[in-house]
Amino acid sequence: MALARTDLTPVxxxxxxxxxxxxxxxxxxxxFIKSVLIHNLNLSTDQNVKVHVVPNSSGSAGSSSSITQIxxxxxxxxxxxxxxxxxxxxxxxxxxxxxxxxxxxxxxxINVLVTGDLET
Numbered sequence: 001m002a003l004a005r006t007d008l009t010p011v012x013x014x015x016x017x018x019x020x021x022x023x024x025x026x027x028x029x030x031x032f033i034k035s036v037l038i039h040n041l042n043l044s045t046d047q048n049v050k051v052h053v054v055p056n057s058s059g060s061a062g063s064s065s066s067i068t069q070i071x072x073x074x075x076x077x078x079x080x081x082x083x084x085x086x087x088x089x090x091x092x093x094x095x096x097x098x099x100x101x102x103x104x105x106x107x108x109x110i111n112v113l114v115t116g117d118l119e120t
Contacts, residue, residue, distance in 0.1 A: 008033065008114045013041075016104040019052075021061050023098040023114050025091045032088040032117040033098055039111040040075040047075045047110055048103040051083060056095030064099045075110065088116060 008031065014020045025031050040047045051071040052064035062068075070089075075081045091098065100112050 003117050003119050006115070006118065008116050008118060009112070012100070012112045014049075014100050014102040014110050014112055016102055016106050016108045019064050019099050019101040020112075021054075021097040021099045022112055023091065024061055025056075025094055025096040027094045028120060029094075030119040031091040031096075031098075032119070033091070033114060034084065034088050034116040035114070036083040036098070036100070037080060037111075037113040037115075038073065038075055038083065038100070039080045040077060040108075041110060042104070042108045043078050045104070045108055046077060047108055049073050049075060049081075049110060050101040050103065052097075052099040052101065053089055053091070054097045054099050056093050056097075058095075060095045061097045062095070064101060068099075
């Protein structure tokens with residue numbers, strides 16, 4: 001198995017009041033999430049963002065809920081938050097996902113970048 005140390009995702013923009021699966025494990029992969037960078041694009045409003053680790057649902061991406069939530073962070077206006085667990089979050093099963101939920105109002109977007117390692 002090869003281990004690639006990389007950005008696991010491109011920069012995702014997560015719109016207001018929406019949830020996006022930013023990392024999804026493919027067949028035969030293991031994903032090690034080292035950090036999640038969350039940037040608040042709004043210049044006048046703080047944003048609340050939830051981070052979910054969601055197990056697969058019969059091999060497909062599951063849905064986020066209060067059971068899958070591992071963090072809720074407040075990101076100040078035009079600021080960036082670095083979510084860096086002491087040990088990487090490991091996703092092993094096909095369809096496991098890391099999902100980001102933006103609790104913002106109708107026009108408030110955030111940008112998200114996930115870094116870590118991918119074993120294939």
